[in-house]
Amino acid sequence: MSLSIQHDHAASSRQALQTGLTANEYRLIRRDGSVTPFDQNKIAIALTKAFLAVEGSSAAASRRIHETVAELTDQIVSALLRRAEPGRVFHIEDVQDQVELALMRAEHQKVARAYVLYREERARERQRAQTDAPSPAPALTILENDGRTKPLDIRALRQTLATACADLPGVETEPVLQETLRNLYDGIGADDFALAQIMAARTLIEQEPNYAFVSARLLLGKLKREAHAFIGFPGETPSYAEYFPTYIKAGIEAGLLDPELARFDLERIAQALKPERDDLFQFLGLQTLYDRYFLHHDDVRFELPQAFFMRVAMGLAIREVDREAHAIAFYDLLSSFDFMCSTPTLFNAGTPRPQLSSCFLTSVPDDLDGIFKSIKDNALLSKYAGGLGNSWTRVRGLGAHIQGTNGKSQGVVPFLKVANDTAIAVNQGGKRKGAVCAYLETWHIDIEEFLDLRKNTGDDRRRTHDMNTAHWIPDLFMERVAQDADWMLFSPDEVPQLHDLYGTAFADAYRATEEKAARGEIRIWKTLKAVDLWRRMLTMLFETGHPWITFKDPCNIRSPQGHVGVVHSSNLCTEITLNTSDEEVAVCNLGSVNLARHVTPQGLDHERLARTVRTAMRMLDNVIDVNFYTIPEARRSNLRHRPVGLGLMGFQDALYTLRLPFQSEAAVAFADESMEAISFHAIASSCDLAAERGRYPSFDGSLWSRGILPIDSLELLAQARGSLDVDRSSRLDWTALRERVRTIGMRNSNVMAIAPTATISNICGVSQSIEPNFRNLYVKANMSGDFTIINPSLVRDLKERGLWDEVLISDLKYFDGALSRIDRVPDDLKFLYSTAFEIEPAWLIESAARRQKWIDQAQSLNLYIVSPNGRKLDAMYRLAWLRGLKTTYYLRSTSATHVEKSTLRGTDGALNAVQLAPAQAQPQVNACVIDDPTCEACQ
Structure with missing residues (x-):
């Protein structure tokens, strides 16, 4: 049921009041003798409570109640006003008699009986001089x-x-x-x-x-x-x-x-x-x-x-x-709860096998030994709760020549199937299934088959229903899309240089390869329209939720470590951007500042934030030395570069404290201000650790050593692209910090990355990561069961205005936790408490762009869209690229989203999870579930 009944009644009562009378011309005598304006909405509320008491508040019941109450209210109001004259005063008993009569006439016998009994009980209560003693408890x-x-x-x-x-x-x-x-x-x-x-x-x-x-x-x-x-x-x-x-x-x-x-x-x-x-x-x-x-x-x-x-x-x-x-x-x-380590650290710290790192990135080589070693490495890393990101771009494509057998390759897909099944077979200490994301560059000859991996039709031997997938897109491809130009696909065994190049060097090499193909010097290649491939990429993202969209060039051009390697992929959740090679498996150690604990209604508490970040950075740096490494390539990489990823959670809660709607310039500015402060203190803390413990071994030659901080590396990306429309403003004293970093050094090659934090934010009781509020009321499911999640800030505000009651709860269920269609909720609260699907995705992208300028890695950015179509998706992802974002994460759509609309009462917790599935996904799709315990998004 819904209190948009009020809106419906406003229309339907006009039909009932053809006499020209309006309901607010009438008054009501209460039992204590006081007189108040007649309010037909209170009839709707009373009816709704009666129906809820009898029929419950499941999804089906709520819909029936919503429709039935609207109809009955019209009948009751019409009956009361039909013979009335202006100025008529009703007695509350007259109104309740009409409610009872309407229920019986409509043959709602159970509800009518409950309503009659309710009236009788209330009458008896009013006659009592004092409350009866509670009845004795049963003998149990x-x-x-x-x-x-x-x-x-x-x-x-x-x-x-x-x-x-x-x-x-x-x-x-x-x-x-x-x-x-x-x-x-x-x-x-x-x-x-x-x-x-x-x-x-x-x-x-x-x-x-x-x-x-x-x-x-x-x-x-x-x-x-x-x-x-x-x-x-x-x-x-x-x-x-x-x-x-x-x-x-x-x-x-x-x-x-x-x-x-x-x-x-x-x-x-x-x-x-x-x-x-x-x-x-x-x-x-x-x-x-x-x-x-x-x-x-x-x-x-x-x-x-x-x-x-x-x-x-x-x-x-x-x-x-x-x-x-x-x-x-x-x-x-x-x-x-000022800061929380990631799940692997919480699982394993202080145990005999302290595997504390969150993320591992690998680059799979193009030979059988290397491929199966990579799959074995995945199993070993996954065993102790690591999330995996694999670049498969080097593996030769379908139809490529195999010199050892003089045969033809089946391409990358069969090996991805093996990797998918391995991730499921090797669960993470029995606590959750293994999770992995496969990355492929957009020029790979198998890119079209890669797009189909998550489909539920076709040859199941060439499908990976449990593996996440992501595109690794060079800027040149996006430029070709904008130009409506051609795009060529190649097998990497013939063009191995493309894998390690980015920016202008990649563009030059790619054009040279196109020329070689035109001269017949390349055996495996294909030409298609870039915009056609782009549209298909967006279509599959829309239909299956994969592959995700990530951008190769900004990840590499802005990487502090470009002097010692190349970023070939991101991780399972798209926030880590570290170098990989045959000798090094990238490792990142994560933790998140709880931003909600560092704001007051007056703004950001910089002093507290500085203390938190300083201690948190020491903890993250310690992970590297304490860590139990399951493969030597991970240990070698982690000790050489010492990267960590300090992120944040509770951003939406912080906005509630500041009374800033997510879809506002003020919220974008706060995203900028808060990330700048975290960045400043994180870099300063790593510099302090370098003074105490020494620089990380590969510091010399890095962007840090040249005095180029993340905010400065924006200019490198702008130079590579010719322009970059991103705000460059700052508030803190970066000049002094820049000089300290250049002269003293850094303890860590990378210091920031914003992970999804779904589980650790649950532990702290705050909104996850940088996400807008999904719903104001919904049921969340994870490995621990099903949980009613309700927005306490909203409830507090509604109570202050006298609006919080059982009917409003029913309304929230009926409208999937959104306020926009509940008429009696004031507009300022509707705006402040807009949910993820009520916020234009451009606001999320703009806030992310203002954060990205301060971050040396990336951020797990989910995008929410109502009724997606090709034009909207194209505009959204092009804007993400134009604003210099390095990566995006899940696309979430309302088209296949549902919320269980029943309470926990009487269900013993047996409720469905909130499904955040890709739009129009078929039922058998392994859709993303919020707080899905099978993926690293639960960190």
Whole structure:
């Protein structure tokens, strides 16, 4: 149902009021004798509540309710006004009689009965001098894990729930208690009894977001009982200081913790733990940690949240001189949610196999040994939670000559099929499926077959349903598209030089190769219109979500490391741009600043941000030395260049705090300001680390060594293209920093990359990465289950204006979490809380362009579009290229997007995920799901 009923009623009531009367000419006498203007919308709201109580709020029910309520409201208003004269005053009982009559006439017997009973009950309540005592709870027993039974202690249960609700605005104990009791039965197991309490609070999240904290506190209680019993505190509630040393010992004995952790000053470490920070968790964040991150033995969790953060901090500080001091500093940063490491670091820090890096990039050679070594490397890297990006451009194309057998190649596609299946076979420690993205340059002879890899038709042996794919597009191709010129495809075994060239050097070599083909000196080639290939690229992106669009030249021209190699691809999520070769597998170590924790209504907190970035950069740099490397090429590359990728999350939340709509020049300016500050402090921190620890080995000859910072490398791209329409303004003192970098050096070859952060943003309870809000109310699914996600900022604003109620919740479900068609919501809130599909994608691109000027790597930029067509997609991706973006990520369309429109009540969590599928995708397409645990987007 929807309160756009109000809009519908405005039209339909005009038909009912042909007498010329208007509803606002009438007044209503309330039971207390007060007189108020007659408001027909309140009839719609009352009807909606009655239908919701009887029929529920599933998608189908909401649609029926929306239509039925509109019709019934018209009938009721018409009946009231038909014989009325201007100035007539209705009594509220008259109105309710008409509502009851209309329900019975329309044969909505169940709703009418519920409405009659509701009126009778309210009448009895008004007659009571005081509220009746609550009815006694049913006599139930609980089956303990040791087989004993005990009676349900309702007082203890109420006290537990009251403690979980304490100090949280807008929450009450009684609704959680009643919902819990509704789901209990005699002989319920102790674990199910605990779960019933958690689920009871969870059902109320859509009414009040703070119930997410109630659910988290109840889950924490369950976790504590589980952990304390495992490590030897059954029935007791030890303090964190008592628990922590025992936890370390238990983890080491189970083979899950590095024995070196026991050599820390555990008393000092334990005293630094801050139990109150457990209350920062919302349910989704804590449940995600419980299911996927906390250490467990025989499926029993024994790691509590603050111990988890300290374990990670100790693992990162393990080689520091004063490692206790640094561990505590790292812990403070993580446990406050000011910064969060990426998932592999959280999984593995402090364990016997600390594979902490997020991303690995490889370049696959053109020989059988090299191809299968690359596939084996993928398996080894994936085993410990690494996300993979492979450049396949060097592998010869279909029909190319094979000298060893004098036969013809089947091209790159069969090998991609093997790589796809390997990624699925080697899951990441049993915690998620392996994930890989294959890149191919646009001039490769197999590019047309590459486009079809994700289709659900055709020969399945030439399809990769689980592998992500991406184009690696040179600027020359985009120029040919603009010129409506021809484009030639070649097999790389005949033109190997094209793989390692970019910019003007690539353009010159490519034109020379075209001339050779025209003279008959190239055996495998094909000519087609560049714009025809471009259109097909966009069509497949539209239909299957792949291949993604990434740009080779800006990635290389602006790379600080162009003096020692070439960027041949990006990674699984398109934010990493590092060199690869046969000798080096690029590695990147990620973490993200929580921008929402660094803004106030007055603006960006630069001092706090500087502190956060300084500590975060030290943590990321430590990853490189602590890291467990599964292949030598990764170790060699990481120690030689020492790249890290500091990103951000919570951008949308920061905009809410600043009251800036995403689709505004002010938001674009804030994207610029905030990224400049992060860039400045990240570069300065790496420079400080270089002064303390030494420059990275390949520093000499880099852009850094020449005093060329990311903001300066924009000019290099402008020179290569002839022009570049990108804002170049700055606010901070870059002149002094530039000189420090040139003379002192950098500890890290690369320092910034914005990853998707879907899982770590869940942990912190903020919006992911640089994304606009997907929906204001929806159901999110991941490996931990299904979760109601509601925008707490919106709820807070609506409550302040007296607009938040059950009907508005139903409206949000009916309109897929968007406010635009709910009439009673003011326009300023509609604008501020516009969702991703209500924002023109050009705003996302403009904000990304203002960030990209400060970033030495790239950013995972999802683009959202309503009802896409060829013209819109062409304009969108050309704008991304013109603004100098290095990469783009998923294209998300409303055409195949749905949201489950039912509540959690009565479903036990069995809800569908929010599908962010490519437009017009067939049902069997393995579509991208928000917070998909099978891909690195969950970082």
